[in-house]
Amino acid sequence: MNQTTHSQRDDLRSEARLVRGALDRLRQDLIVDAFAFRPMLPLDDARVSGWSWAPQRLRRHVRWAPHFVLAGVAAVVFLGATSVLARSGPLSLLFTVVQSFLLAAPIVLTLFRPVGAFWLSGAALFFTMAVYAVTGSDSAGYEIGAVLHIAVMALVVLRTRPRLAAEMWLTTMAAGGLMVVFLPRRLSDVVAFAVFTVFVLVPAAAIRAWREERQNVVETRTATAEERSRRTLLEERALIARELHDVVAHHMSVIAIQAEAAPYRVKDTPPELATSFSTIRENAVAALTELRRILGVVRSEDPDAFADADPEAPQPTLASLDSLLESVRSAGLVVEAVITGSPRPLPQGVELSAYRIVQEALSNTLRHAPGAEARVEISYVLGGLGLRIVNGKASRLAKPSPGAGHGVLGMRERVQMLGGEMTADHTEDGGFEVAAFIPVSATPGAAEGKTA
Numbered sequence: 001m002n003q004t005t006h007s008q009r010d011d012l013r014s015e016a017r018l019v020r021g022a023l024d025r026l027r028q029d030l031i032v033d034a035f036a037f038r039p040m041l042p043l044d045d046a047r048v049s050g051w052s053w054a055p056q057r058l059r060r061h062v063r064w065a066p067h068f069v070l071a072g073v074a075a076v077v078f079l080g081a082t083s084v085l086a087r088s089g090p091l092s093l094l095f096t097v098v099q100s101f102l103l104a105a106p107i108v109l110t111l112f113r114p115v116g117a118f119w120l121s122g123a124a125l126f127f128t129m130a131v132y133a134v135t136g137s138d139s140a141g142y143e144i145g146a147v148l149h150i151a152v153m154a155l156v157v158l159r160t161r162p163r164l165a166a167e168m169w170l171t172t173m174a175a176g177g178l179m180v181v182f183l184p185r186r187l188s189d190v191v192a193f194a195v196f197t198v199f200v201l202v203p204a205a206a207i208r209a210w211r212e213e214r215q216n217v218v219e220t221r222t223a224t225a226e227e228r229s230r231r232t233l234l235e236e237r238a239l240i241a242r243e244l245h246d247v248v249a250h251h252m253s254v255i256a257i258q259a260e261a262a263p264y265r266v267k268d269t270p271p272e273l274a275t276s277f278s279t280i281r282e283n284a285v286a287a288l289t290e291l292r293r294i295l296g297v298v299r300s301e302d303p304d305a306f307a308d309a310d311p312e313a314p315q316p317t318l319a320s321l322d323s324l325l326e327s328v329r330s331a332g333l334v335v336e337a338v339i340t341g342s343p344r345p346l347p348q349g350v351e352l353s354a355y356r357i358v359q360e361a362l363s364n365t366l367r368h369a370p371g372a373e374a375r376v377e378i379s380y381v382l383g384g385l386g387l388r389i390v391n392g393k394a395s396r397l398a399k400p401s402p403g404a405g406h407g408v409l410g411m412r413e414r415v416q417m418l419g420g421e422m423t424a425d426h427t428e429d430g431g432f433e434v435a436a437f438i439p440v441s442a443t444p445g446a447a448e449g450k451t452a
Helices: 002-032 045-051 056-062 065-088 093-109 114-135 140-159 163-182 187-265 271-301 318-330 348-368 406-417 442-451
Strands: 334-340 373-381 384-391 421-426 432-439
Touching (some): 002 114, 002 163, 093 140, 114 163, 140 163, 140 187, 187 271, 187 406, 318 334, 318 348, 348 373, 348 384, 348 432, 406 421, 406 432
Antiparallel strands (some): 373 384, 384 432, 421 432
16 A cells, blocks of 8 residues: 555656656746847858859858848738738727737747747737727737737747747647637637647647758768768878888888998997997887887777788889789779889888879779779979879769778878878869879988988
8 A cells, every 4th residue: 555655656746847847948948048049040051052053142142041031021011911900990000000010020030039039929919919809990900910920930940949839839828718718709719729820830840850850960970971081091090100110110120230230340440439339229229119019009999900911011112003003904994104204212101102092093993983094194203203193984883882082081191291282183074183292302212212
C-alpha cells in the first residue's frame, strides 16, 4: 500500500515538473523575450546565386527581397483596411487610420521583434472586436483583424521556433474564451477560428522544423568536411615529415662520417681541430637521434600510415619520372612529358616534392577524369623549378571518390613548405590544371648536388 502511494506521489511530482517546465518555457518565450530584437538577416549567397544574370546593384537589393515584400504587404493592408473600415462604420477618419495602422504594423514588426508582433496583432484584434461591440459597425474590421492575426502568427513561427505555434495558439484561444464571456461573440466563431488557425500553424511549424533540420545537416556536413580536410592535411604532413627525415638523415650521416674521418686524413692534427671534428660528429649523431624520435611520435599517431611503403627504398626524385610515366601509361592514361631548360641537380627535398606533386596530379587524373589525356611540363629556370600538370575533359563517367580534393591539399602543403606558390583549378575546356613554382637558390642547390 505504501509503495503504491509513493509511486502515485512520484507520478504526480513528475507531472507537476512537466507542467511547471512548460509554463516556464511559455513565460520565457512569450513574456520575458517578448520584445527581444531579432532582426531577419538578408538572403545568403546560395539563395542569391540564381540571380547571377542580374546586374550587381540589383543583386545587392535582392538580398533584402523578403523585407521589401513584407513592407509592401503591410502597406497594402494599411490602405485596404483604411478603405474598408471607412465605408463600414461611422468612425472618424483619424480613428480609422489608427485602427488600420494597428492591423498593418505587426506585419512589419515580424522583421525585427517577431514575438512582440504577435502581442501587437492580438491587441489589434481585440481592439477591432471592442470597436465592433461598442459601435455596432460592420464586422469587416474584426474579420480583417482575425485573418491578419493568423498570418502574423504564421510569420512568427517561420521566424522563431516550432514550439511557439502551440504557445501562441493556446494564448490566443484563452483570449478568445474571455472574448466570448465579455464581448458578444458566439462560441462557434471561436471554435471555427481555432480550427482554421491549426490548419495554418501546423504547416508553418513543419516548414520551420524542416528548415532547422536542413540547416543542422548542412552544418554537420560542413564540420565533417572540415574535419576530413584537417585530418588529410595532418596525414600529408606526417608523410612529408617521414620523407624529409630520410633526406635530412642522409646529409647528417654524411656530416658525421666526414667529421669522424677528417682527423685521420691530416697528419699531426692539432688537438683543437680534432676536438672540433669530434664535437661536429657528436652534434650530428644527436640530431639524427632527435629526428628518429620525432618521426616516431609522428608515426605513433597512425602506425599503419606507412605500412605499405618500403622503409629501405630510396626516396624518388625527378630522375624517376620516366618510370612514373610508364606506370600511369600502363594504367591507361595517355600522358606527354615536356622538359624545358637545362636539367640540373636540385635539393633532395625539392626533387622529392616535385615528384610527389606530379604523381598526385596524375593519380587525380586517373581517378577523376577517366579517358582524358594529360601533359606534364617541367621547367628548370634560374630561380627555381616550375611544374604544370594539365589534363583534358573526361571521356566517360568517373566513379565517386570520397577523398575528392584532398590530394590538392597535400600538394599545396608541399609547395608552401618550400616557400613556393601553387594554383589548382578547372580549365575552360572542362579539364583540370595544377601549376606550381618552387624557388631554389642557386648556390645551395649546386652544392647539394655535388655532395649527393
